[in-house]
Amino acid sequence: MAWTEAKLIxxxxxxxxxxxxxxxxxxxxxxxxxxxxxxWPAVQSASRERIGFYDRRVGETVALIKREFHLRDPNDVLxxxxxxxYMRLLPQLNQPELAETFYNSVFCRLFDRRYxxxxxxxxxxxxxTEHLEAEVPIFxxxxxxxxxxxxxxxxxxxxxxxxxxxxxxxxDIRCLLLAIRSRFPANRAxxxxxxxxxxxxxxxxxxxxYIIGKAINGADQIPFVxxxxxxxxxxxxxxxxxxxxxxxxxxxxxxxxxxxxxxxxPAAVVDFLRPLMPRKGKAxxxxxxxxxxxGKAEFYxxxxxxLRYSSDELVIAPGIRGMVMCVFTLPSFPFVFKVIKxxxxxxxEMTPDQVKEKYLLxxxxxRVGRMADSWEYSHVAFPLARFSPALRELLExxxxxxxxxxDDHLIIKHLxxxxxxxxxxxxxxxxxxxxxxxxxxxxxxxxxxxxxxxxFPGDFLFKNFGVTRRGRVVFYDYDELCYLTECNFREIPxxxxxxxxxxxxxxxxxxxxxxxxxEFETFLLTDPxxxxxxxxxxxxxxxxxxxxxxxxxxxxxxxxxxxxxPPERRFRKDREEFPRRYPHLVA
Numbered sequence: 001m002a003w004t005e006a007k008l009i010x011x012x013x014x015x016x017x018x019x020x021x022x023x024x025x026x027x028x029x030x031x032x033x034x035x036x037x038x039x040w041p042a043v044q045s046a047s048r049e050r051i052g053f054y055d056r057r058v059g060e061t062v063a064l065i066k067r068e069f070h071l072r073d074p075n076d077v078l079x080x081x082x083x084x085x086y087m088r089l090l091p092q093l094n095q096p097e098l099a100e101t102f103y104n105s106v107f108c109r110l111f112d113r114r115y116x117x118x119x120x121x122x123x124x125x126x127x128x129t130e131h132l133e134a135e136v137p138i139f140x141x142x143x144x145x146x147x148x149x150x151x152x153x154x155x156x157x158x159x160x161x162x163x164x165x166x167x168x169x170x171x172d173i174r175c176l177l178l179a180i181r182s183r184f185p186a187n188r189a190x191x192x193x194x195x196x197x198x199x200x201x202x203x204x205x206x207x208x209x210y211i212i213g214k215a216i217n218g219a220d221q222i223p224f225v226x227x228x229x230x231x232x233x234x235x236x237x238x239x240x241x242x243x244x245x246x247x248x249x250x251x252x253x254x255x256x257x258x259x260x261x262x263x264x265x266p267a268a269v270v271d272f273l274r275p276l277m278p279r280k281g282k283a284x285x286x287x288x289x290x291x292x293x294x295g296k297a298e299f300y301x302x303x304x305x306x307l308r309y310s311s312d313e314l315v316i317a318p319g320i321r322g323m324v325m326c327v328f329t330l331p332s333f334p335f336v337f338k339v340i341k342x343x344x345x346x347x348x349e350m351t352p353d354q355v356k357e358k359y360l361l362x363x364x365x366x367r368v369g370r371m372a373d374s375w376e377y378s379h380v381a382f383p384l385a386r387f388s389p390a391l392r393e394l395l396e397x398x399x400x401x402x403x404x405x406x407d408d409h410l411i412i413k414h415l416x417x418x419x420x421x422x423x424x425x426x427x428x429x430x431x432x433x434x435x436x437x438x439x440x441x442x443x444x445x446x447x448x449x450x451x452x453x454x455x456f457p458g459d460f461l462f463k464n465f466g467v468t469r470r471g472r473v474v475f476y477d478y479d480e481l482c483y484l485t486e487c488n489f490r491e492i493p494x495x496x497x498x499x500x501x502x503x504x505x506x507x508x509x510x511x512x513x514x515x516x517x518x519e520f521e522t523f524l525l526t527d528p529x530x531x532x533x534x535x536x537x538x539x540x541x542x543x544x545x546x547x548x549x550x551x552x553x554x555x556x557x558x559x560x561x562x563x564x565x566p567p568e569r570r571f572r573k574d575r576e577e578f579p580r581r582y583p584h585l586v587a
Contacts, residue, residue, distance in 0.1 A: 006081035009069055013082075014089050016061030017102040021095060024053055028290065031204035031260035036164040038232040040207060040559040047205075047257055048364045054293050058105045065110065074115045079107075083119075087126055094134065094265045096127035101297045113379040113411070124301065129267035138268045139213070142196040149177060152196060157238070160202050160211050162228070167235035175571040176226070179241040199272060202228070203259040203289070206366060207561060208239075210251065210259075214276055223248045223276035227565070240569045246470060249277045251564045254373045254419050255474045257366050258290040266291060287373070296375045299417070306333050313388040319423040320463045323348050324355055324479045326398050328391050329420055338374075338416040342401045350479060358478040359416060368453045368562040370446040372466070372476040374416040381409040421466025424473060428462060428530065437533050442473035444538030450475065451550045452560040456484045456515070460524055485554055488513045489547040517544050 027050050034042045065071070072078055086103055090096040100122040107121050118124060140159060142152045153173050157166065166172060198213035211226040225242040242248060252259075252273075263269045270285045277285070281302060287295030310332045317327040317336050323345055325338045340352045362371050387395075387410060395403050395410075404411045427439060443465060450457060457464065458480025466474050488511065510516065521542055525531035540546040553560070563570070 003081060003085075005069065006078055007085045009065060009082045010085035010089060012064055012068070013061055013086060013103055013106055014099065016057055016064070016106065017099045019060075020053060020057035020102065021098065023057075024050065024290070025262060027053075028260045029262040031262075032162070032202070032209075035204050035207075035209050035230060036162065036236075038207075038230050041557075043204075043206060044366060044559075047260070047366070050260075050290060051258070051292070051364055054102075054105075058102065058109060061102075061106050062109045065106070071110065074111050074120055079115075079120055083121075090127050094132060095267075096132075097125055097129050097267060098291060098294050100125055100127070101294045104297065105293065113381075114406075116379070116381075123304075130271075132265050132267045134264040134268060136264075137200070138263065138265065139197045139199045139272060142198065143194065144196065145194050149180060153177065156196070156198055156211060156213075156226070157228075159198075159200070160209075160228070161200075162202075162209070162236055164230065165235045167231065167237055172238040175238060176241055179571075183241070183243050197272075199261075199269065201261050201263060203261045205257055205259045207559065208563070209236075212248075212273075212276075221275055225251055227563070229561075238571065239563070240565060240571055242565055242569070245277060245279075247565065249280060250369075250470065250472075252277060252280065252285070252288045253369055253472075253564065254284060254287075255367050255369045255371055255468075255472075256564060258292065259288060261289050263289075266294075287375075292375070296377065299375060300377070300380075303333070303335075306330075307383065307386065314382065314386050314391055315388045316391050316394060317420075319426060322463075322477065324350075325477075326394055328395075330386075334420050335417050336420045337412075338418065339395065339399045339402050339412055340414065341398045348479070355479050356414075358481050361481070362478055365455065366453050366562075368449045369472070369564055370449050370453075370475055371455070371478075372418045372421070372474050374418050377415055377417065378413060380412050380415060381406070382412065384408050384410045418476060419468075421468055421474060421476065423463055424465040424467055425462035427467045428527075433529070436529055437537075438471060439467060439473060440530055440533040441537050442467075442471065444534065444541060446473045446475060447541060448538070449562050451484055451547070452562055454484045454554050456482050456487050458482060460520060462524070484547075485551050486513060487515045487547070487551075489515050489517060489544040489551070491544050492516050492518050515544075515547070517542050517547055 027046055030046070031043075034046065083103075090099055093099055104121040108116060111120075115121075116123070142156060144152045147155075150173055153176050154169065157169060157172065195216040196213055197216060198211060203210040203212060207229065209228040209230075211228065213224055213226075215222040215224060222243060223245060225248055227239045227242070228236050229239045230236050242251065261269065266286065266289065269289065270282055273285050274280070274282065280288075281298070283295045283299035283302060286292075286298060307330075310330070312330060312332050314328050314330050314337075317329045319327075321327075324341060326341060327336050327338050329336045340355050342352075344350065359374055359376065363373070363376075365371075367373065384405060385408065392410070399412075402413045402415075404413070424439065424443065428436060431439060443462070446465065447457065447460070457475050457477075459477060464475060464477035466476050468474060490510075521531065521535075525534055535542075
């Protein structure tokens with residue numbers, strides 16, 4: 001009887017997963033239609049909706065098991081049998097790693113954390129995905145040495161499967177040929193079996209579609225991405241060619257929204273992508289294509305393994321301590337851990353639940369390459385011995401409600417994990433003139449691009465922004481964040497008496513939603529070097545009229561283009577010159 005019940009519970013859990021994956025693929029597969037119809041509001045809505053699919057399916061499965069089965073204590077042999085029965089079902093799937101994570105999520109909703117071990121859940125994966133293959137191959141090979149680059153490029157664009165025509169494919173081919181020649185010098189030896197391997201399914205995100213592949217020349221593998229845009233009136237066009245590990249990693253950055261790419265076998269897609277971006281682990285790549293829950297599980301496995309093979313202490317993260325979060329890190333591990341404090345000192349007027357809502361807003365929103373994504377965890381066990389005395393004292397004084405000690409582990413009930421960056425204030429402190437010019441240019445660009453996405457950071461202090469390994473400035477402190485359209489941008493009113501301008505206190509009383517951009521200079525730009533660069537590059541950010549114009553543009557229903565590559569890489573200028581300068585590149 002127990003085996004029968006275990007089998008029925010396992011089947012119910014698998015049915016919940018299969019329903020989740022079916023709905024996930026349906027909304028993902030519809031990305032092409034939304035892109036070709038230039039239905040940008042639907043693109044954003046689908047992106048937000050899909051993120052919530054997983055938790056809804058887990059909730060439905062938990063409710064069904066509670067309703068249909070008599071839940072006994074996990075110590076009962078039943079739940080070990082359930083796991084065995086579930087394992088027997090996994091080999092039939094093309095997504096066994098995702099199904100294991102779904103099982104973990106359901107079990108953890110049902111029972112206490114003391115059962116979160118490999119006897120009851122899949123702490124470590126059971127099924128290898130190394131050689132999983134879809135029935136239809138996930139990529140196509142092309143051989144330019146046999147057919148010629150022009151014909152191969154034309155085939156790649158046609159094989160992408162777009163129904164909407166290209167407005168001028170001959171010109172797109174010319175642009176790509178020139179870009180290839182500039183990136184790959186003519187004196188570079190091309191092997192006879194030189195191959196372009198291109199993923200069959202384009203990747204969709206925001207207003208772009210991305211054809212992703214790699215050039216294989218002997219032992220060399222060079223990744224490339226062809227971004228395709230829709231001008232909404234005349235058809236599709238190729239916007240640029242991106243090549244090399246760093247440029248591709250920027251497209252897949254943790255600070256951007258998740259891609260939509262329809263795939264029967266996610267592991268095969270990730271295996272294709274991993275050599276193209278060796279600095280990104282499986283966790284980040286699964287997350288980038290929308291499987292953020294599996295990304296969480298894979299990240300935690302990586303962290304457990306790293307703890308086993310390291311000995312440094314968890315310490316307080318460098319930088320100015322925040323009023324809302326306690327932030328710590330493991331120096332040998334490139335991530336930070338953030339715990340919400342129990343209480344916030346004045347002038348903060350919010351609750352921990354409101355902070356969680358801000359982080360959820362960022363998760364659901366278009367991050368435009370300027371807001372760090374976070375993995376959110378509950379009841380995470382850290383080895384107690386790995387905490388530095390200063391960090392443990394900080395957590396016990398500031399976050400006592402979020403931690404508990406269980407034998408030799410410290411349990412954090414709720415935390416966020418993000419990629420570690422250099423705080424912008426520390427970066428500027430040691431920067432030379434060139435670094436300051438670059439960082440402040442990036443800082444202003446970040447604010448403008450967030451505004452384009454209808455996001456107002458709230459707190460513009462440099463300590464709330466980080467600098468990535470590639471020198472990109474990213475916002476990561478969300479407690480003051482709000483929608484740009486909720487703000488009231490005002491000019492500072494004229495002082496009734498001239499001497500009031502010299503007072504330490506303002507002569508005007510702001511309402512809760514009032515913002516005075518002219519004040520930014522007073523509070524942020526105290527260093528003359530920084531002030532000079534900021535005024536040259538981004539002086540309009542000090543003008544309330546600029547902010548109101550952004551609001552009007554958003555309220556009119558426009559969605560601004562924000563590309564995951566520099567504007568100078570785009571083909572726009574070259575496109576006008578190609579017919580005259582390079583007529584010979586296409587037969």
